[in-house]
Amino acid sequence: xxxxxxxxxxxxxxxxxxxxxxxxxxxxxxxxxxxxxxxxxxxxxxxxxxxxxxxxxxxxxxxxxxxxxxxxxxxxxxxxxxxxxxxxxxxxxxxxxxxxxxxxxxxxxxxxxxxxxxxxxxxxxxxxxxxxxxxxxxxxxxxxxxxxxxxxxxxxxxxxxxxxxxxxxxxxxxxxxxxxxxxxxxxxxxxxxxxxxxxxxxxxxxxxxxxxxxxxxxxxxxxxxxxxxxxxxxxxxxxxxxxxxxxxxxxxxxxxxxxxxxxxxxxxxxxxxxxxxxxx
Numbered sequence: 138x139x140x141x142x143x144x145x146x147x148x149x150x151x152x153x154x155x156x157x158x159x160x161x162x163x164x165x166x167x168x169x170x171x172x173x174x175x176x177x178x179x180x181x182x183x184x185x186x187x188x189x190x191x192x193x194x195x196x197x198x199x200x201x202x203x204x205x206x207x208x209x210x211x212x213x214x215x216x217x218x219x220x221x222x223x224x225x226x227x228x229x230x231x232x233x234x235x236x237x238x239x240x241x242x243x244x245x246x247x248x249x250x251x252x253x254x255x256x257x258x259x260x261x262x263x264x265x266x267x268x269x270x271x272x273x274x275x276x277x278x279x280x281x282x283x284x285x286x287x288x289x290x291x292x293x294x295x296x297x298x299x300x301x302x303x304x305x306x307x308x309x310x311x312x313x314x315x316x317x318x319x320x321x322x323x324x325x326x327x328x329x330x331x332x333x334x335x336x337x338x339x340x341x342x343x344x345x346x347x348x349x350x351x352x353x354x355x356x357x358x359x360x361x362x363x364x365x366x367x368x369x370x371x372x373x374x375x376x377x378x379x380x381x382x383x384x385x386x387x388x389x390x391x392x393x394x395x396x397x398x399x400x401x402x403x404x405x406x407x408x409x410x411x412x413x414x415x416x417x
Contacts, residue, residue: 156233158233161233166240166258168402169256169258170258172197172396172399173199173258173259173355173393173395175399176198176394176395176396177393178392178393179392180192180193180391181390181392182389183388183389183390184211184366184367184387184390185368186385186387187297187302187381187385188306188368189302189303189365189367190365190390191363192392193218193362193363193392194358194361195361195394196359196360196361196362196405197357197358197400197405198392198394198395199258199355199358199392199393199395200255200356200358200364200390200393201259201353201354201390202328202353202354202366202389202390203352203353203391204349204350204352204353204386204388205386205388207372207373208329208345208372209329209386209387210327210329210371210373210374211327211329211366211367211388212281212282212302212326212328212367212369213326213366214303214307214322214364214366215244215254215255215362215363216321216363217250217254217361217362218362218363222247224323225254225323225325225326226246227323227325228324229245229251230242230243230244230245231278233245236273236277236278236333237274237275237277237278238276238326239257239262239275240257240263241257242257243256244256244257244326244356246360249409249411250409251408253360254359254360254362255357255358256357257354257356258356258357260275260354260355261351261352261354262274262275262348262352262354265331268331270333270336270342270344271333271334272331273333274329274330274331274347275327275354276327276330276332277324277326278327278334278341279324279330279332279343280325281299281303281322281325281327281367282298282299282370282378282379283298284296284379285300287379293379295370295380297370297381298370299325299369299370300322301315303322303325303365303367304318304322305318306365306367310363328388329346329352330343330346330369330374331344331374343375344374345373345374345375346374359405359406360406364390366388366390368386368387370383370385371383371385372384
């Protein structure tokens with residue numbers, strides 16, 4: 138292989154952030170936290186081990202995902218309650234906020250809407266930061282474990298991958314066949330999962346999650362939402378997923394409604410204002 142004489146100079150060119158976010162409206166975190174103080178729980182549901190659940194959240198409510206019995210990661214999907222075509226866009230969220238999300242970051246929706254669906258208001262694993270391997274928690278890198286990749290790599294037929302769990306749970310919510318619901322299942326927020334990229338090969342890795350019972354990730358719903366959460370068959374993802382070998386635990390989803398008047402002045406964000414008639 139011929140290495141050019143200016144190879145090091147080319148490598149030394151400093152990077153440029155693709156999507157500077159200084160112009161974005163910042164979430165009113167003080168308002169959200171004040172509203173959360175008097176909020177009352179209105180519903181709860183559990184994602185059982187190697188299974189998934191669905192839940193609904195109204196705009197202006199809060200939802201919390203908690204570890205309740207043991208170290209467990211979960212795969213989260215979100216859709217607009219008014220239009221299933223508007224769904225969580227993990228790739229654009231990653232481009233705007235980075236590979237892992239935490240307090241103050243928002244989960245953005247798909248084109249042509251591209252607006253905040255939810256804002257993270259509390260994260261008990263915020264302390265973890267980034268470890269020596271480049272790992273961090275709550276990633277928007279991974280696509281979700283699925284039976285198709287499992288079949289491709291191992292030849293096996295496994296029916297409790299997160300993709301499968303989410304498809305079945307959404308099908309039950311919509312009252313349709315899993316094959317119909319499957320098209321709505323999308324790339325996820327890997328809640329509590331500890332991941333990164335290897336320094337040498339750049340491969341996506343997972344490692345034992347630092348989550349413990351009592352840890353939670355909490356969101357403010359910016360629009361009316363339908364959510365689905367799968368308790369990953371990999372448990373804490375310390376060794377493998379897409380099998381029944383890992384010890385798995387449930388995850389709890391709770392929804393909280395603030396007191397009347399607690400969000401005075403707040404408005405749900407409008408869909409992106411781009412005029413598609415002159416472009417796409």
